Amino acid sequence: MDGQIQANTSMKDVVVDTNYMPGFGNDFETEALPGALPQGMNSPQKCNYGLYGEQLTGTAFTAPSHQNERTWCYRIRPSVKHSGRYAKIELPYWKTAPHVVDDVISLGQYRWDPVPHAGEALTWLTGMRTMTTAGDVNTQVGMASHIYLVTASMEDAYFYSADSELLVVPQEGRLRFATELGVIDLGPQEIAILPRGLLYRVELLDGPARGFVCENYGQKFELPGRGPIGANCMANRRDFKTPVAAFEDREVPSTITVKWCGQFHETKIGHSPLDVVAWHGNYAPCKYDLRTYCPVGAILFDHPDPSIFTVLTAPSGVEGTANIDFVLFRERWMVAENTFRPPWYHKNVMSELMGNIYGVYDAKPKGFVPGGMSLHNMMLPHGPDLNAFEGASNADLGPEKLDNTMSFMFETRFPQHLTEFAAKEAPLQDDYIDCWTSLEKKFDGTPGVK
Numbered sequence: 001m002d003g004q005i006q007a008n009t010s011m012k013d014v015v016v017d018t019n020y021m022p023g024f025g026n027d028f029e030t031e032a033l034p035g036a037l038p039q040g041m042n043s044p045q046k047c048n049y050g051l052y053g054e055q056l057t058g059t060a061f062t063a064p065s066h067q068n069e070r071t072w073c074y075r076i077r078p079s080v081k082h083s084g085r086y087a088k089i090e091l092p093y094w095k096t097a098p099h100v101v102d103d104v105i106s107l108g109q110y111r112w113d114p115v116p117h118a119g120e121a122l123t124w125l126t127g128m129r130t131m132t133t134a135g136d137v138n139t140q141v142g143m144a145s146h147i148y149l150v151t152a153s154m155e156d157a158y159f160y161s162a163d164s165e166l167l168v169v170p171q172e173g174r175l176r177f178a179t180e181l182g183v184i185d186l187g188p189q190e191i192a193i194l195p196r197g198l199l200y201r202v203e204l205l206d207g208p209a210r211g212f213v214c215e216n217y218g219q220k221f222e223l224p225g226r227g228p229i230g231a232n233c234m235a236n237r238r239d240f241k242t243p244v245a246a247f248e249d250r251e252v253p254s255t256i257t258v259k260w261c262g263q264f265h266e267t268k269i270g271h272s273p274l275d276v277v278a279w280h281g282n283y284a285p286c287k288y289d290l291r292t293y294c295p296v297g298a299i300l301f302d303h304p305d306p307s308i309f310t311v312l313t314a315p316s317g318v319e320g321t322a323n324i325d326f327v328l329f330r331e332r333w334m335v336a337e338n339t340f341r342p343p344w345y346h347k348n349v350m351s352e353l354m355g356n357i358y359g360v361y362d363a364k365p366k367g368f369v370p371g372g373m374s375l376h377n378m379m380l381p382h383g384p385d386l387n388a389f390e391g392a393s394n395a396d397l398g399p400e401k402l403d404n405t406m407s408f409m410f411e412t413r414f415p416q417h418l419t420e421f422a423a424k425e426a427p428l429q430d431d432y433i434d435c436w437t438s439l440e441k442k443f444d445g446t447p448g449v450k
Contacts, residue, residue, distance in 0.1 A: 020241030024223060024286065031278035032245040042072045051277055052078040058195055058220065058283040071281025073180065076249055082256060082273035086265035089257065091125055095419050096163065096262030097133035097142050097217070104423040106415065109382055111432040114371025117208045121152040124202035125159060125257060131422040132353060132375060134414035137163050137217045137262055142414045143324050145353050146213040150175060153203040156252055158273055160199040161259040164215045167326060168192045169408060171357050171371050173209025175202055177285065180276045182243025184287050188357060189406065192287045193221055199256070199273055210371060212355045214410045218323035221312040229296060235311045239292040242284050248272040290406065295332045301339050316413055327409040329361065335399045342392050345383030351416045352376045352409050359405035363388050367429060378415050385435040
């Protein structure tokens with residue numbers, strides 16, 4: 001598959017054939033020039049085309065074989081040539097756990113309107129706005145949630161995070177992630193996973209662009225175990241797409257920014273670092289179309305736990321308790337008899353941050369708008385508002401298509417702490433807590449259904 005970019009041209013200057021390879025966690029191989037990929041070995045004495053062999057590892061060398069992730073890259077320059085002396089820079093809106101603001105109260109039920117686009121030009125780095133942090137990046141547990149606002153492409157500028165993998169959930173606009181291992185074009189109703197340590201540039205294809213990011217400090221996202229559900233439904237491996245090799249050979253002043261232990265460092269180089277001509281392995285970026293997610297649910301009575309809607313999970317080391325779950329609430333049929341169908345009132349040990357991609361969420365038909373977010377921290381009660389409760393309690397329970405809806409949840413075992421931006425600058429709905437005020441006492445001490 002030809003992913004070659006001619007010398008002194010950029011991926012953003014040409015129409016890139018964004019071909020993808022299907023599968024999740026597969027061992028892929030791809031080359032942009034014929035014969036660039038060694039066969040039968042990883043590190044030949046001399047690589048074809050004068051390339052350098054280099055390994056990118058996503059797990060410890062001694063991880064069990066079924067968990068071991070690494071990719072061999074054959075590149076124009078070794079990545080030590082993409083790194084020079086570093087200088088700290090400030091990206092004041094991108095925060096990392098532990099981050100607790102003394103005069104901000106994170107205990108509560110919160111909801112925000114969409115963060116509006118500013119008048120200034122914002123790139124992937126300068127447009128990142130952290131909403132919550134959880135855990136500790138230094139011990140590689142927990143997460144952060146962000147809103148991104150992008151109105152400009154990164155020009156000869158590149159980024160990678162040594163802290164985390166990023167799960168990107170667009171809400172409007174389209175972005176191109178030109179990575180070391182190939183090109184991902186991404187729009188609403190899709191997600192992308194960008195592995196820890198992967199270098200890339202973000203370009204604006206159709207803007208302005210806004211979306212959500214889950215920054216995962218812990219173990220990598222994987223598909224959840226289906227248990228009694230069996231081998232099918234939910235997210236299927238074949239629907240994940242990994243890009244084919246594509247490279248740049250450009251001599252141009254460039255900037256690389258690295259996120260490391262919550263700090264940002266910048267170095268200058270004289271060429272594009274996107275110079276991997278061929279690669280093979282199982283540590284690579286991917287995208288997934290959320291419209292291919294096949295939900296399962298109750299077909300007789302009762303409302304199952306929302307865990308049945310898990311697309312991806314990042315294990316915590318505690319069996320059955322995730323560092324992060326990514327959960328999707330999309331269009332589906334509801335047919336349960338004699339059942340309150342929306343999510344019930346509850347409080348639990350997990351902290352739930354939700355985002356609305358489009359449409360109406362069934363438990364909150366008013367106020368939770370596309371681009372908006374809500375946070376229900378661990379052991380805080382939440383559930384349907386009055387209109388949702390009354391509507392569901394008195395509905396004619398025939399088969400019903402829940403349509404025009406796509407929301408998601410970043411759920412974690414850790415408490416999520418609000419940033420100062422989330423508490424004081426983002427468009428917080430101060431009256432959100434009042435959505436339960438009108439719920440009435442119905443108990444009168446006499447038997448029977450009220």
